[in-house]
Amino acid sequence: MVQMLIFGMGYAASHLAGRLRARGWEVIGTTRDGRGDTTAFDDAAAVLAALRTSTHILSSVPPAEGDDPVLSRYGDAIAIAPAAWTGYLSSTGVYGDAGGAWVDESAPVKGRRPDRNAADAEWRALRGDVRVFRLPGIYGPGRSILDRIAEGRAHRITSPDQVFSRIHIDDIAGGVIASFRGPAGVYNLADDEPCHQNRLVEWGCVMLGAPLPPLRSLDEAGLSPAARAFYAENRRVANGKAKRLLGWTPRYPSFREGLAAGA
Template sequence: MTRRLFIFGLGFSGLEIAKLARAQGWAVAGTCTGEEKAGRLREAGIEAHRFDGSTALSTEAFGDTTHVICTIAPGESGDPALRSCRALLGRARWLGYLSTTGVYGSHDGGWVDETKPALPTQPRSQQRLAAEQAWRDLASETKASLHILRLPGIYGSGRSTLDRVRAGTAQRIVKPGQVFSRIHVEDLAASALKAMTREDGRVEIWNVADDLPAPNADVIAYACELLGRPVPPAIPWDEAAPTMSAMARSFYAESRRVRNDKLKRELGVVLRYPSYREGLAAILATEG
């Protein structure tokens, strides 16, 4: 049986999923916003199509796609893939959507699992929840399987705390009780591929996070240790907040720990990087 995966958004996460899927024998295609990047991806052997959300893909580009994953963030007008390509998407038998654990809202550092109600407070998380519902509506209409992967902060080679420490931009901001969950992009891709094997017509939600929520200040200190650099001084939240952008402050407005028990129990995911410690050490080893 032909297995063809189409990824809306061949960015940081989408490319990692594409790479792993190709290694496992999938036919893979996807989108990016610029023709220059699409050309580079084609040269690398990835079938890429330019897509800016304003016009639908051609039937030829979508081809005989069986599985779809959308990594594109929604906007005020909704999910661009659904808005422009709904008729094409209705032909797939499996749908995947990369959402955010921000849909749970703040839990004052408490644990959240997939049974917790979604009560987002940030506008971007509210848009994600609306997009989740739109994908649910499509799956209900077409009887396709839908898997929603709720993600915390994603990191990996070229996009990690190591890069910020090297650049001298890492600040150890300390806000009492504040913790964040994370996931290495390789573990995200492996989880997505596991989910793609479940084609039972059901809607499933998975928290894709590692085992160790932690304050950003701890992660920065460990990155400095790995790089042999001095740990920057701790900056109290009250001092840091006035100089931060609104976007940066919004990340510190919520605190929660994300449970991944269902991911490991029901999908059988074994995390390659169960915490930021293994993840950062592996990135440094690869880069070194």
């Protein structure tokens, strides 16, 4: 029996869990409150029992308030757990601003969030079997530019040299699954076509027959601090290592295929 313990049954992790269960895996997931069929994160007895029986361990919990809660609470137990595979969903934000240049896994970790940089490093050092997946902007059903356009929340920003990478949730799951047969290490999981966010908005508006939002500056758009931070960094994320070592290929190599599939 193969069993995965997933810390943090959020958007991407829940999609992965569904694919694994369809393959006959047992998946135990944690949430803050133990809702549905998940285990409460603070239920130490249940979590430690799952760590003793799980063949695979994954954390999708980001650091908060300067701390990785999974490592703080269960790091020592994870370090000695009998699992054969350990994974962590990190962020390409650890690379920081690259001025639009390509970054691969050898790029220095110099992101603007010290807690995210530290968590990435701590997971890499925790065990010899750890796979760290650095992810750019995540999209998929219910969380794509199509939804933001339909809800009137899409923006076009006057930053013509800005470039972003992204990844469909199905390709995150595919990369994690491919890594079961590949070596430990750090992997960027991103699609093949970094581009400006405006291109997604424009493509989505054509798909939906919706009017284009006006071009605005960041100040004019009235974005939240989190949304403004999105535009503070500029990079292209290279995915060649995952292709070479894991045999992974994105099902959705660009936003066009992902959105055409219903996002």
